[in-house]
Amino acid sequence: MHEGGTLRRVPDEPRRIPEATVARLPLYLRSLVTLADEREATCSSERLADLAGVNAAKVRKDLSYLGSYGTRGVGYDVEFLLHQVSRALGLTHDWPVVIAGAGNLGRALANYGGFTSRGFPVVALVDTDESKVGEKVGTTPVRHLDDLEALVKEHHVAIGVLATPSGAAQEVADRMVSAGIGSVLNFAPAVVTVPDEVSIRKVDLASELLILSFYQQRQAGGLTDLTG
Amino acid sequence: MHEGGTLRRVPDEPRRIPEATVARLPLYLRSLVTLADEREATCSSERLADLAGVNAAKVRKDLSYLGSYGTRGVGYDVEFLLHQVSRALGLTHDWPVVIAGAGNLGRALANYGGFTSRGFPVVALVDTDESKVGEKVGTTPVRHLDDLEALVKEHHVAIGVLATPSGAAQEVADRMVSAGIGSVLNFAPAVVTVPDEVSIRKVDLASELLILSFYQQRQAGGLTDLTG
């Protein structure tokens, strides 16, 4: 349904929200939580923009896709808007998660409290390494990959996190999909494809460093080295 | 110089490479390494596109920004193109890295061999927690944040990784910048701003999950719940 920057969707939808807007909703959510913590009753698009690190026009256009939730001359009601953004993001209930790969990264992700506390409880790590199966990482049990289907069924897991070696990523993704997972977050440095109706997003640490390296290099001395 | 999707650059440059293209170069690099491992001498844009998970027209246009390195009717020389892409990405030498924050994430990143092996040696973790200073995470020493400037000078560190709690992220980023770091990779779920001449990129795990949650929710049952 949604893959690395390209969106394919069923045509009839209440309001089509642009992909770029969806990617910023989490930013607004965080900003609104901050404002709510500070007991601010209302806020302008300008204020929200500052907190989210974008410009005010973008905030207004983005929010307008969710509905006309602001008041002209006044701004947005913080609590109300927070509720609307939460609802748009599907935070009305938890989304249980399974992490595949109990290596360094998988364990760090399982330990990282940010997931569970924000409505994405990690129900299990899965791995094929028998010596790891049965362990606990923090409070999260390590189960065998073969238990994936049962875990998904039992805990209604909708999101799978790929933290496997890249060689195994596609195969594990396939198993996730056939187990009924609808969304995949891929940390493996590999191209993984899924059917159209499944969402996939990629987090690629190595690529990020390479991109920074590109600009870093151009910044200092890129013009002096013209050797082919 | 480059911030979360927006690029600001000095106007006079050999060839301006679009930001979207730069973001795909790491993908091509990986694909070319695969082809080189398989002893393939040449490859078409189509083949490269398959491996990189994009389409062939995009590959050709992207590569054309680097130069006319292909041969009409034949394709691209794998080794030669690999060299050119590596050079464009600044991989002619190592880029030492400092990771700020010796918590779960920082330690996992330090342990994750992918960085060091790919030309981004982690020279140190820095933290303000005195009880952690002096430890080693794998082979990486934990130093006090106050040593940042000395570390940057001594190891010519160009890239800083923010793996601190979000409350500390901006402050640590400021210290990185004043220590002379030119590129920042931010893992903290906070908006961090840097001067124009510094690059910053963000990896936000929580946001990625929220975005998946958005599409997951729409996929199943989004149309049935129309309550305001």
Next chain:
DNA sequence: ATGTGTGAATCGGTTCACAGCC
């Protein structure tokens, strides 16, 4: 007076389609 909501203009990026070279 103030600040939202939104058409219109603009911009960057993608895709098309074919001329040009092997």
Next chain:
DNA sequence: GGCTGTGAACCGATTCACACAT
């Protein structure tokens, strides 16, 4: 005949600027 390189057409997203509501 096959495949690259690239203008032109297209498309999504951003920014502008102002009408409209309070």
